[in-house]
Amino acid sequence: MANSSNPLHQSHHPLIIAMKGHPGTGKSTLARALAATLGIPLLDKDDIRSCTVTLQHLLPQSQSQPLLNDLSYRTLFEIARTQVRLGLSVILDxxxxxxSRLxxxxxLGAKRVIVVECRPGDEIEWRRRLxxxxxxEDGTQGHKPATWEELMRLKEGYKGCDEYDIGDKAERIVIDTTAVGVTTENMLGRVLQFINSLE
Known part of the structure; x- marks a missing residue:
């Protein structure tokens, strides 16, 4: 339930919480918990990308993935821009x-951007979850890696560009989503504490 005293809810100084991390790292679970607790919109790129799966057969196979991925990001950011213009904070998953995505x-013009990076320290647990x-999902999501081998191919395709310095563009918190004893509640508490420390 949204907290009516939450300073992020319908603020005139909107905040963007941008999740970061590879598939299976737990970022969507944490993003949903943040959205439910803060009572602000959650915009998920995978939701948009799933709607483009039927377009894949209209494009050459070598082009469909990058083109539809870019379309999904552009749609995500345009929807987010509208929310920010309305003074609403958003979570981008x-x-x-x-x-360049950052x-x-x-x-998008938010007062502040906070990157919540989900970086699993335990690769075995990460693989199990993925x-x-x-x-x-039984292959119903088409565009998501369903096996560890698919994920490794995806990471190789990034050619290291996923490891970049955020600098002063945003505030960042890194969460080990596979730490011993960690729960969604623990992670949520850490992120909320970090956000409050920036106010």
Missing amino acids: SPLSNK DEVVA EERGRE
Whole structure:
């Protein structure tokens, strides 16, 4: 339930919370918890990308993935821009896999951008979660890696561009989503504490 005393809710100084991380790192789980607690819109790139799956057969295979991925980001950012213009804070759930995407987020005009980076320290646990999700979705999401091998190919395709210096473009908190004993509540508490420390 949204907290009516929450300073982010319908603020005239909107904030963007931009999730960052590879598939299966737990960023969507944390993003949903943040949205529910703060009572602000959650915009998920995967929701948009899922709507473009039927377009893949209209394009050459070599072009469909990058073109539809770019379309999904552009749509995500345009929707976010509208919310920010209305004075609403938003949470953006996407891999944010290169610096140019962060630049686009910053250009949306929010008072502040906070990057919540989900970086799992335990690769075995990360792999288990990714492949469990892949089995549950049973290939219905087409564009998401369902196996560890698919994820490794995706990471190789980034060619290191996903590891970039945020600099002074945004505030950043890094969360190890696979730390021993960590729960969604723990992670949520850490992020909220970080946000409050910036006020």
